[in-house]
Amino acid sequence: MNHDPATCPDSDMLIDYVNGVLDPDEAKRIEGHIGVCGTCTTEFERLKRLVAMTAIVETDDPGDRFNAEVWNRINRTSRGRRTRLVLIPLAAAALALLFFLPGDSSDTTEDQAIVERLDLYQNLDVIDNMEMLMKLATILDSEDGSDL
């Protein structure tokens, strides 16, 4: 039979046939056609070769070492998660402390110096007042004496 594009399956259909995705009726029709038409048969053989060639893949069972490595990874990540679970609240607590506690030591020293200076001024005021009182007392004493 000569290849007739009007009646022969197109290459898309042959691909779908080889991929095994055609519905049973279509698949049957192509099955009957292959072997009758030379061109379609050649194309079909080519696709069959392709599938056979690409289906080969040589891999060995990776063995129990594979499982061991997976468990190692699982344990590593769960340890990491546990560490994070402890560290995150700790870090949050540390941040809270920094926020609520007074500033650093240099600020404290400065504050203390200000307080001390204030105390000193207050003391000086007291001294001044005392001097004024002493002067007043002296004046009063002398006035009292003069009155006598």
Next chain:
Amino acid sequence: MRLLERMNLKKIEDKELIALAAKGNNKAFDEFMSRHRMRVFRIACSMVSDEEDAMDMAQESFVKAYKSLRRFRGDCSPKTWIDRIIINTCVDWQRKQKTRRRLFAVTAGGDEEGPGLEGRAIDDSWDTDPIHVIDDKRVQAVVGDVLSILPEKQRAAFILRHREGYSIHEISEILVCAEGTAKVHLHRATQRMRDALKPYIAVGQ
């Protein structure tokens, strides 16, 4: 006791193993891993060309599966579930390694899903005579190179269909797409593979 437990685990189905593992039975998960590691590794080898990377991807997939055990709702089989994880892991990894993946010069002409294969430069070391290469181990390397240039979903569809024997329904579950979309991915992959491997599949040699 332990041996007995292992023997019992070997008898039970995947779904039950996963249910046990979700409740904290690590031996059940270990058994599940032993059952599926070879196929998962094989899929990884098909998806990424380097064996060491493939091993890394395969192991990472089981770590991901373990972490999401409680989220497994049984909508698909555990086998489909782990295969979906390995495909996604490889796809994510490849997207990150895109520059490394481009081993061959590719001319413009690819569609929106990826570069075209038509103008790819064939390495000088490739033996283009099919008679000499058909049983050669290098054929696998050539196939691997061509596969690596396919867009990820096309590659996954092709591998799952022709290397793992999955049905279109299963492929659509793994790729999380409609069956029609899975068919399109597979069709385009086959077309591209056929065109790129023309010298190796010529009939009558």
